[in-house]
Amino acid sequence: MRKIFTILILLIFISCEKHISSNEFVQLGIKNLKCEYAANPINIDISNPRFSWVLSSKIRGQKQTAYQIFVSKNKDLSDLIWDSGKINNSLSNQIYYAGKNLESNTNYYWKVHVWDKDDILYESKITGFGTALLKQNNWVAKWIGVGQKSQPSLPNGFLKSVEEQSTLTDTIIHEGRSLLLRNKFECKKNIKSAKVFVTGLGYYELYLNGNRVGDHVLSPAKTNYAKEILYDTYDVTTQLKKGENTFGIHLGNGWYNPYKKWWKEYRMQWFGAKKAILQLQITYQNGETTVIKSDKNWKFKLGPILYNCIYDGEFYDATQESENWSKPDFDDSNWDMVSVIESPKGELRSQNMQAIKLVQIIEPVKVFKPKSGALVYDMGQNFSGWAKITVNGKKGTKLHLQFAEDINEDGSIDITSNEHAKAEATYILKGNSSETYEPRFTFYGFKYVEVTSNSDLLEIENVQGCVVHSNNELTGHFECGNETINKIHKATVWSQKSNMIGFPLDCPQRDERLGWFGDAQVTIEEAMFNFNMPLFYHNWITGIRKNQDSLTGDIPIISPR
Template identity: 30%
Template sequence: MTTPPKEEISSQPIDLRTEYENTPGNIDPDSSPRFSWRITTSQRGAIQTSYRLIIGRSYNDVSRGQGEVWDSGRVESNQATNIEYNGTNLATDTTYYWSVKIWTNYGETEWAEPANFTTALRPERWSGDWISYQPEEGDTNGWRSQWCDPDANSEEWVQIDLGDSYDISSVSLHGAEPVDIVRTPDDTAVTISWSENPLKGFGFPDAYRVEIANDPEFSNSTIVARVESESEKKDDHDGVPTSAPVPVHTHDDISASGRYIRVTATDLFEVRPSTQDESHIRSADRRVEQVSAWQCFALASLTVSDVNGTDLAADCSVEASSSCETNTWSHNQLVNGCTESQLGSSSPLLRTQFDLDKPIQSARIHVAAVGYGELYVNGDRVGDRQLDPAWTDYEQRVFYTTHDLTDQLQDGPNTVGLWLGRGWFAKSSSYWVSDGSPRARAVLTIEFNDGTIQRVVTNSNWESTDSPLLENDIYDGETFDARQKIDNWSAASADNSSWDSTTVVDAPGGTLRPERIEPMRVVDTFDVEKVHDHPDGPILDFGQNLTGWLEIDIDDPDPGEKVTVRHAEALTEDGDLSITDLRTADATDTYFARGEETETYEPRFTYHGFRYAQVTAYPGEFDTEKVTAKVVHTAMDRRGTFECANGDLNQLQHNSVWGLRSNTHSIPEDCPQRDERFGWTGDAHISTRALLFNYDAVRFDEKWARDHDDVASEMGYVPDVIPNKAFEDPADPTWSITRVMIPWYLYLHDGDKGILREQYEGMRKYVDYWYNNTEDGILPDSYGKFGDWLTFENADGRRGLPHDLYNTAFLYQVIDTFAKIADVLGNTTDAKAYRERAEYVNDAFNDRYFDSAKGMYGPGTQSSYAVPLFFGMVPEESVDIVAGNLAEKVRADGEKLQTGFLGTRPLIHTLADHGYADLAYKVVSQPEQPGWVYMVHNGATTMWERWNSDESVGSGMNSLNHSPYTHVSEFFYEILGGIQLDDRPITDHVTIAPSLVDDLEWASASVETWNGELAVAWEQDNSGHYELTVTVPWNSHATVRLPNAANATVAESDVQLSEDTIAGIEAVESDGDDLVAEVGSGRFVFSVE
């Protein structure tokens, strides 16, 4: 190897980052922050040999190389990413400065320009209360009885004393739909399953009778109504969640008189365990409990009317056989005039006013607002965060954001305001239940120039009122009444005469943690591309399936004039919006005008997945220039690019990127448009590597890895969907591998060893749980739920079989991966033990499913061949035979894939990895169904949920913007671009091995790593000659595989290849027909003739 020339590189390190961010303002003071940097150089083979990192509280001192908080000393290491802090405990709410100088094989740099980070608050340092707006009754569910044992054949009753005897014409029972969590005596939450919503009509009896009497003991009563059994049926809809209404039973044929009305539930509503084994359900802290079913009787309201319709029961006295009395359940709520369960306020405004009388040095506010919140100071909104904070299990963790208000505060009066929305906190859906009305907690710390400190905190002295946002819902959209706008509500001189006091409310329950994930923002905009005339209003086509909302200008509306915007992904054959596949999501925004010359509206606490939007009742002539589509999602930086000579594949890359970005709203979603938008583990483990190639998603995925901690059972398993309040059964073991694979992928793509350490015990318990449920090394069929979901072969409905084959193969993958993680962390004993487990499972798998004589696995489907090949489970002597059989199967299937969620990624990668890259390319570029290009040719701009989504419109499970099949982008980077990660981080080493398939003239791919840009570009002609350009970033190494070059003439930058004559090339050797070069950093241009 040649010694690099002594030439100058950049004079100092650049791009200094703390926890992957340049100047973070909310670093956990109890953590060990991680620091990274890089340099710029055009010199080959440049590597760091040592570094010295300092931290202090003074910018000037640190810039001079003096750090009193921590000085690492000179450390002999080439590591320049994720250097962990190892000093004394950091102070809370404090700004620190840091710098680094490094030594390289080219010499020593100067100290870097100091960067800074500021710490957040420790949980115990928070002061102030959680507050909300609770007008009139506040959060109200209604009345319910105490829980009772169903084996007791109990009856429960509730009665109303009208105060006098009246002629009664009708009695109405209004079902409840609780707005907060309902728990049984076992401390188990009542939750919504996929096909049943027990919270809609919670406690409504299956049978009851209504009696009228003139004595409170009902010794001589008249039965005026009797219901023997509940007739409403809850249907499964083949996997589509039910949307049955809350029951209301009105008995209006009554002709009787009396003072007392009693309703007796003779067949009580029952809450049953929802797990496969009905002797077990999980409690709030995910323990496994032995519990029974429970029964109760509940109503939101009981109305009693005379012939004139007068409600005789209003505010009357109520008695019951038993009664639950809490903030949200009470016997008084049965007659308070609210005929349904309701939130106190779904979108309140909160504010406080205070005076400042001396110059300030700094002002920082920490805000926890759930579900969503916006901060306003002295009339202006602070920042550009949308739908903030990020979604978590609020009983486990609540995120808060931090803002520097030094420049926003002023001498004299000041106002700080919060505008809250429901978000997920006050939302019920499958796998999720509401926690109650939106609420917030905030701490503002003001430090004056004289060193004194003033704090402003949320408490009962704050003021509150309803906002003009009458309703807001993630699925359904918003209703905004501009006539109720309060001008300058957060201005320093705001009038407070009509505002109410706030209510101190219960905390969500979770620990307050600084929000470290990137916020959601408006990241792009689209103008109208085409207009479709429609009798109900113009349908706007934006040319791209996206997530977000519309901003619309409305000229000269009358006061109260109503404008409606509805959203959809597609149009029907008749030219209407196709809304069936949204299921119960209304996806509609409604605006009531104020009556001004020009009014501008855009939503704030909802989002939609759409390409088309219909504007109804727009006043006057509609102008497309009045409308802009705004793209809203987690604002991750773009990291990677791919392009090639095949235009269809370029469109596929575009569709993948949009499918990935559209499904990142603080969690990796399955889809962004229908009544779902959940963190399905199966969808995420398939698409995460594509996300990490295309985006800087390390903070995003670290957050979601921690979400796994919040839902993990004590036994180790996690549910199918994360976050999750349904406390469901263990997930399908082929899907929930995200518990192990997400941290591992973060290590490979970002060198994130910290997340491996943090998640290690949780991963171990997960692996142990599934391994301990094997039978002779096989994970039984009974644990499978989805299998090779939406496959075209060997399926039971949408479920690809056999479950036990896939269960066991994916179990092998996570055990083997966990052994690798143990190796990385130096846990050699664990590595050995889990590797032995993996071998045991592998042997059992081959004994059960492999026919060595035929070289066939299981039923001989594409997936059953591809999965064990992809995971390295095939005996070495049989690999070529099995790979050949897979290739023959694909050819027999017309060079078309037949695979679903589990099998498709292994299929295309395995073909390429075993010498069938041209066949893999044909599968990926297949223009007929099933295939990706088929989607492109049918107008897709994102990825479909199904290979045949064009045939499934109206099925209720047919998203046109779904994340799983975006994994084809990973194929572009790894196979066509040749950027292949082994078991080391991309910042340390990468293999460059592009597949130069016959039907493709050129391709290029690049990834911005923490060390700089990694890039590959190749071009070939028909004679087999090609040029390969590789750019390896500073401080990195690469193994470059030159296909079919062992016996060719090879040059690098016009110099014949020789390890002794070319700088940066460390070794060259032949491997079969290929030539393999080991290179350091730099740009290399290889030509092969």
């Protein structure tokens, strides 16, 4: 009897041990499933994207010994288009898709099976990715803008309409005002899904039925536009409605259409006048599809930004706004028809890296009044971006913002480090009680902003700093017992943020802001310790490769050019 009791105790003990092991095994997880370094991306534009995941476990010595990837168009993973089979290795990143040809504008679903050190199978959750436009001939939309259908090839100039008896050089005059484009269209059926592929040169903002689409700013990121142009992909399923809809695009100059004063080597090149391209692909509930595209049926009007320049800043006249201009019921009878214009030549490529975004709002820590009529706001931190200001005043009142990295002993701003860049913003009030202004198509590197006005009656209600940079995830952390070293590290991280504006900059404040190789290469190691950088650097190096001299193999010392 005692022997039987002992055996029962041993069986219970063994059973408990297996149960604990099983519970521990449940802690084994497959997480951070990504396609092309992103979770659930919708903008993949390559035929063999890469998969990755992270294995986590509380079991000491646990590891992956094999994996198997499944990909399908169906959420339940029926009718597979790729089954990798069981692959006996520990690789969990940089695994290239090797199934049937992917299709443009299509949603895919995938999961992975992992075998651990004891050859026990573990299954991930199902995740997904979506494709953008995989081939250039998938684009049926046209480039639209204002003026001539074709433009002279002028590597360092601006274009304005040719006047009679003018010379070619007379045409190289800047028309720097922003441009509004709009198009009304109808969705006749209930919508199942919709994605829009869009870009505007130099910078653009997209609106649908009066609301901004996405939260990107300063988009698209700078490239050599003669070689490649980045476009964005947005899911607008919930923003579309059955019936009338309207797209609006607001265009700024950006790096594409710079002012003549900056046509210099190692500054800016001229590529052409402002233009945009948009393609909306809709799938209805009944399975039918339709395409809405930019074409000759769009309309345009000059925008309220009278002047916009990367280096010099922005002049915004709110009295010239067209209220509700991107809503369906807006009267556009006095707007003009756009022109379908020549392609900028560069290949359209999906902007897969993290977008440039407004990532943080900073409140000023001090306010100085160094002279009559001027207020200087100390943001407490040097950063890239701009200021947002809310004011109350009469129509026509002029508000001026001057950005700087330093101040003088008397509290006035010191613009020395801006060098030749004006780094300013001007706003003309429309006079409708409180109104808020922030620049759209420029950025600054600053810690201080000086606010002045031509009216003593202007009431300043609020001033904030808008931190803007490529939204690369902060993944590293450092802290030690030496406060000086901690401050150096903090300053380094902030400096890195301020110099990630779609590509690695040398500076965000003066008349340069270029992708110098020397500056970028000495910071790469630091950047990768602190931020998730694969997509950012992949985009930059792709640009370098595209700018390589086809005859000599030489690469430029700046990219993008």
